Amino acid sequence: MTSYESTGHLLLTPVDREAPARAVRLRELGLGERTDGELDGWARQVAETLDVPSAGVNFVGEERQFFAGLHHAATAPQSAYPARVLARDHGYCPHVVVRGRALALEDVCDFARFAGNAVVDGSGVRSYLGAPLTDRHGTVLGTLCAVDVVPRRWGTEGLATVKALAAELSDLLGAREDRPR
Template sequence: MTYHDSTGHLLLTPADRDAPARVARLRALGLGERTDPELDAFARRVAETTGTPYAGVNLPGAERQFFAGLHHSPGAPASGYPARVLARDHGWCPHVLVRRRALVLEDVRDFARFAGNAVVDEDGARSYLGAPITDRQGVVLGTVCAVDRVPRRWGNEGLVTIKELAAELVERIHRREDTGLR
């Protein structure tokens, strides 16, 4: 699917054909479009682990993104970003969902496909690190991500870190499901 943002940039946000299954699975898990203090704490841990000012646990619906877990470091510029709710074509998590694999962008401006995104132009995001949260049924529930306002050399270490954090979160979600906690 193709979108244009308010500045006329062409954004190539992939179609999310798995959205109905994800929304149903999130609902069954008692997750989705509500904030969750445990997920906020997890997002804070992601930010601390990656050394970034922003981190989130994104559990998108069919039409928009929702950060059920969100962290904005004290002292980080407050420009309206990050926000609990983002349009589907903002940021890079929708690409992680569809790709079903981690995405490492050391400097988003190096990639024409990602450089014209509203979170770059309006909010100053410059680097992104995200991994899918895939449950035991194979449903991609969302993403774990870290964002910085400066280019970052994530390297293989960053990739391994974000994938480990996503796996840890999946284990927590499975424990909640197994114990009936919502």
């Protein structure tokens, strides 16, 4: 179903009714508020595996997104996802979180909903691949994502790869929960 504002304009970011519960869950897990070297390593692994200049482990709260894990290749343009914090209405990860399914955009400019996004205009991201990070209770906490500044074909192999890595990271986050604090 397509969502529209009362003005009749297409909503670029989907309505997220689960955001308050997700924010509570992220606080319980101690995620989404600080950088994490291990998650930076996961982002680097995604970037290297998918051969992209930038990748991230992103937790989506009620008002913002926080990249607890972030990697930019030395050759990456400075503009591709330069910050660890984005407004919730920027980027593509909120779509993955609300859908609860992976999203592959070979060229974000091919889609009116995504082409007008501030991430495209401000950072030059042209291609996006993301998969949900889900806790053991079924709450989608955020995404594992890869971006490029040029259009690219992800194919079924790229989609399967990011989904497998996201499932593995989700398991790791669950194991962290089991550790004594």
